[in-house]
Amino acid sequence: MSINELFKALSDENRRRILDLLRNGELTAGEIANHFDISKPGISQHLSVLKNADLVYAFKKGQYVYYSLNSTVFQDVMKWIIQFNSKGEN
Amino acid sequence: MSINELFKALSDENRRRILDLLRNGELTAGEIANHFDISKPGISQHLSVLKNADLVYAFKKGQYVYYSLNSTVFQDVMKWIIQFNSKGEN
DNA sequence: CTTTCATTTAAGTAATTACTTAATTACTTA
DNA sequence: TAAGTAATTAAGTAATTACTTAAATGAAAG
Known part of the structure; x- marks a missing residue:
């Protein structure tokens, strides 16, 4: 969960x-995959990037995996x- | 100056x-280049990406090019x- | 004017990234 | 337990990205 991973995920x-x-x-x-023209494995990989960046939660329920936002990150x-925006401190 | 260009630049x-x-x-x-282990052309290319994303201003003074932040973007x-952070509006 | 210095442009390459299809895992239901 | 469904992992490829060195541009100073 580095800031780099985070920006890469958002890019x-x-x-x-x-x-x-x-x-x-x-x-x-x-x-999620149904909203895209990309294959399911393709979407799965994107989801994995988002998960590794802690941008989303994933929890499994039966054979489904539910994804939701992790707004804290x-x-x-x-x-x-x-x-x-603020000048030069920090 | 698309939001995509912006995130790509920041990534x-x-x-x-x-x-x-x-x-x-x-x-x-x-x-700027002196702070990095990358060649000057390498830095020049990074600066060009930042400029195209409107993240920095560039103005030429004599043979020098001064770069500065464009905080509005x-x-x-x-x-x-x-x-x-806010839920579901917009 | 020609040499030097700052910067960028050009051209090529190695590494990374975003996809694909095929195979695998895990769960559900007939 | 076999067949079907959801999702992921694996393996390969095409496109993009981040660098490199060499060449070009443009301003300053001898």
């Missing part, structure tokens, strides 16, 4: 779209950004 | 270090992030 358009989808609530991997990005 | 560790350096004030391309990133 992909499709991954950001996934995060956007999850703003409306949790979704299964398959439901967005605050790390926020903190990083804030430095550039 | 590189060295480019983020450049932005960090510029928090203390403007620097010439050469001064950070607010675009901020706006994007904020969506994920």
Whole structure:
């Protein structure tokens, strides 16, 4: 969960779209995949990147895996950004 | 100046270090390059990515090119992030 | 004017990334 | 227990990215 991993995860358009989808609530991997023209394994890999960056939670229920936002980590990005509005401290 | 270009620009560790350096004030391309183990053309390319994403200003003075932060664009990133703390509007 | 210095552009390469299809794992249900 | 469904892992490939060195541009100073 480095800041680098975090920015790398956010640098992909499709991954950001996934995060956007999850703003409306949790979704299964398959439901997420249905919104894209990418293969399911492709989406699975994106989800794995998001999970490793702690941007999403994943929990398994039966044969489904539910994904949801971990909004706390967005605050790390926020903190990083804030430095550039305030001058020179930190 | 798309949000995609912006996140792509921020996804590189060295480019983020450049932005960090510029928090203390403007620097010439050469001064920036001195802080890195990368060749000058390498740094020049990073600066070009940052400039295209509007994260930095560049102005030429004699044979030097001065780079400085454009803090307004950070607010675009901020706006994007904020969506994920507040629930579901927008 | 020609030499020097700062920077960028050009061209090539190695590493990384985003995908694909095929195979595997894990769970559910007939 | 066999067949079907959801998701992931594995392995390969095409595209992108981050670098390199060499060449070009442009301003300054001898």
